[in-house]
Amino acid sequence: xxxxxxxxxxxxxxxxxxxxxxxxxxxxxxxxxxxxxxxxxxxxxxxxxxxxxxxxxxxxxxxxxxxxxxxxxxxxxxxxxxxxxxxxxxxxxxxxxxxxxxxxxxxxxxxxxxxxxxxxxxxxxxxxxxxxxxxxxxxxxxxxxxxxxxxxxxxxxxxxxxxxxxxxxxxxxxxxxxxxxxxxxxxxxxxxxxxxxxxxxxxxxxxxxxxxxxxxxxxxxxxxxxxxxxxxxxxxxxxxxxxxxxxxxxxxxxxxxxxxxxxxxxxxxxxxxxxxxxxxxxxxxxxxxxxxxxxxxxxxxxxxxxxxxxxxxxxxxxxxxxxxxxxxxxxxxxxxxxxxxxxxxxxxxxxxxxxxxxxxxxxxxx
Amino acid sequence: xxxxxxxxxxxxxxxxxxxxxxxxxxxxxxxxxxxxxxxxxxxxxxxxxxxxxxxxxxxxxxxxxxxxxxxxxxxxxxxxxxxxxxxxxxxxxxxxxxxxxxxxxxxxxxxxxxxxxxxxxxxxxxxxxxxxxxxxxxxxxxxxxxxxxxxxxxxxxxxxxxxxxxxxxxxxxxxxxxxxxxxxxxxxxxxxxxxxxxxxxxxxxxxxxxxxxxxxxxxxxxxxxxxxxxxxxxxxxxxxxxxxxxxxxxxxxxxx
Numbered sequence: 098x099x100x101x102x103x104x105x106x107x108x109x110x111x112x113x114x115x116x117x118x119x120x121x122x123x124x125x126x127x128x129x130x131x132x133x134x135x136x137x138x139x140x141x142x143x144x145x146x147x148x149x150x151x152x153x154x155x156x157x158x159x160x161x162x163x164x165x166x167x168x169x170x171x172x173x174x175x176x177x178x179x180x181x182x183x184x185x186x187x188x189x190x191x192x193x194x195x196x197x198x199x200x201x202x203x204x205x206x207x208x209x210x211x212x213x214x215x216x217x218x219x220x221x222x223x224x225x226x227x228x229x230x231x232x233x234x235x236x237x238x239x240x241x242x243x244x245x246x247x248x249x250x251x252x253x254x255x256x257x258x259x260x261x262x263x264x265x266x267x268x269x270x271x272x273x274x275x276x277x278x279x280x281x282x283x284x285x286x287x288x289x290x291x292x293x294x295x296x297x298x299x300x301x302x303x304x305x306x307x308x309x310x311x312x313x314x315x316x317x318x319x320x321x322x323x324x325x326x327x328x329x330x331x332x333x334x335x336x337x338x339x340x341x342x343x344x345x346x347x348x349x350x351x352x353x354x355x356x357x358x359x360x361x362x363x364x365x366x367x368x369x370x371x372x373x374x375x376x377x378x379x380x381x382x383x384x385x386x387x388x389x390x391x392x393x394x395x396x397x398x399x400x401x402x403x404x405x406x407x408x409x410x411x412x413x414x415x416x417x418x419x420x421x422x423x424x425x426x427x428x429x430x431x432x433x434x435x436x437x438x439x440x441x442x443x444x445x446x447x448x449x450x451x452x453x454x455x456x457x458x459x460x461x462x463x
Numbered sequence: 464x465x466x467x468x469x470x471x472x473x474x475x476x477x478x479x480x481x482x483x484x485x486x487x488x489x490x491x492x493x494x495x496x497x498x499x500x501x502x503x504x505x506x507x508x509x510x511x512x513x514x515x516x517x518x519x520x521x522x523x524x525x526x527x528x529x530x531x532x533x534x535x536x537x538x539x540x541x542x543x544x545x546x547x548x549x550x551x552x553x554x555x556x557x558x559x560x561x562x563x564x565x566x567x568x569x570x571x572x573x574x575x576x577x578x579x580x581x582x583x584x585x586x587x588x589x590x591x592x593x594x595x596x597x598x599x600x601x602x603x604x605x606x607x608x609x610x611x612x613x614x615x616x617x618x619x620x621x622x623x624x625x626x627x628x629x630x631x632x633x634x635x636x637x638x639x640x641x642x643x644x645x646x647x648x649x650x651x652x653x654x655x656x657x658x659x660x661x662x663x664x665x666x667x668x669x670x671x672x673x674x675x676x677x678x679x680x681x682x683x684x685x686x687x688x689x690x691x692x693x694x695x696x697x698x699x700x701x702x703x704x705x706x707x708x709x710x711x712x713x714x715x716x717x718x719x
Binding site for chain 1: 524526549555557559561577609622625
């Protein structure tokens with residue numbers, strides 16, 4: 098005999114979880130006596146560490162004053178950072194000209210906001226500004242020309258130099274990396290060999306040695322009197338180095354795209370570059386976002402290695418400050434400050450990438 | 464065009480395959496394929512898996528390269544000339560087993576991308592055309608969704624609309640219903656039947672024998688890289704000539 102359901106089962110609310118805050122605590126932290134002990138010990142350790150860190154950095158810290166003598170409290174001496182703040186931010190960039198750097202920051206921030214923000218619908222002009230006009234503008238603004246006093250790059254330093262190194266390298270590495278990745282997958286043997294050779298060579302060498310090559314070896318090969326600026330050499334080295342990494346990241350993304358996508362694009366009459374630009378790359382780069390940003394973050398922190406060739410980025414200028422005889426014994430403050438600055442930048446990049454991943458996720462969005 | 468090609472060219476033919484061979488490495492996949500498809504003709508290709516059906520139709524728009532023989536589509540011979548390949552691809556639409564929609568673009572953008580960038584049609588006009596075809600496949604209300612939000616049957620109908628937006632003269636279907644859940648097959652077949660009724664030239668690789676009986680002018684049976692038998696559907700199903708055809712038909716009709 099057939100069994101037939103005639104009435105539809107009514108919608109019921111999901112089972113009430115018996116958790117709540119107390120329930121959650123009981124289940125996850127105090128479920129057995131061993132767990133209870135572990136929880137209490139952990140709380141004690143965390144509280145010890147956090148409270149001494151907070152009291153060192155904030156409660157007992159010294160914020161007011163001009164010299165080391167003003168640091169009378171037991172905590173951190175932030176007066177040190179404050180007194181040398183200008184140098185930490187701009188290096189030896191002459192003080193009356195620092196507005197040029199600030200103007201560059203403001204324009205860059207506006208440009209980046211317009212390009213990245215969700216609110217702006219038409220991104221054509223912001224993108225042209227940020228990727229076309231802005232770099233040229235910055236060159237003249239920072240270096241000089243058109244009536245602006247020339248500031249040699251040897252005077253650039255601090256966070257300013259770090260940002261210049263990082264943004265130029267990122268700006269060059271991504272497009273170059275995409276080109277290398279496409280070249281590595283090319284069916285033309287010569288192009289493929291050049292790209293594979295470049296990627297494998299550069300990836301197999303430490304960044305420090307690339308920087309050394311760029312700053313020490315390269316001038317030896319150039320004819321007398323012919324010389325690039327030291328900063329330019331570091332930029333070229335870092336850009337090429339990160340482009341090789343970027344190429345492998347992008348290649349990973351490209352390989353994750355099913356063959357059917359290219360076939361569908363071809364069957365509609367789209368040529369190779371159109372199919373790449375509209376269909377394959379947008380999807381491949383989306384997949385690769387976490388790794389791309391990972392590479393960016395790594396690159397951003399790797400800029401500190403330029404201290405080895407005598408460029409004064411944020412870390413090296415703060416480090417130099419700690420050996421100032423007026424400020425001896427304040428290395429901890431200096432390094433904590435550097436760490437905090439790096440953390441702010443890297444964490445922002447990380448959060449942006451997570452936001453972007455969610456935004457571009459079209460697969461199962463309801 | 465060479466003299467030989469001129470001689471063989473049938474002005475009324477939409478597609479001509481003349482003595483075509485293809486190898487994958489050492490493996491001889493397609494052997495001496497000769498097939499002429501007239502304009503407006505509807506052809507169903509069937510055969511066991513691995514018989515070269517898909518490979519054959521994929522050669523027609525150069526997703527696969529043939530190594531010997533001639534393929535003439537709409538009077539244009541397929542060679543390594545990229546311009547000719549593009550010209551043919553513009554006239555030949557293709558629907559894939561796994562839809563191959565572009566997941567990062569909306570349904571509407573899927574349909575307008577090629578018309579805008581390949582045919583250089585203004586965006587507004589392309590969107591209007593796209594909506595017309597989406598209405599034809601009965602899913603205009605899904606235009607702003609992403610492919611991942613649609614069911615398999617809906618996705619395949621979008622794929623058909625996407626091809627139609629290029630105004631192709633020939634449509635190739637590569638097992639369009641094989642990846643679909645059973646209850647979604649008929650909605651896709653209905654779309655294909657209405658297309659056939661309008662006189663579109665179609666080559667369809669499928670195992671849907673009901674569809675073959677309803678719309679095909681000719682059924683082609685392939686096995687091991689060769690065309691074994693071709694006949695009008697009634698004759699093909701009621702009175703197959705070759706032993707291999709009989710065996711194949713007994714297998715699929717038995718299971719059906």
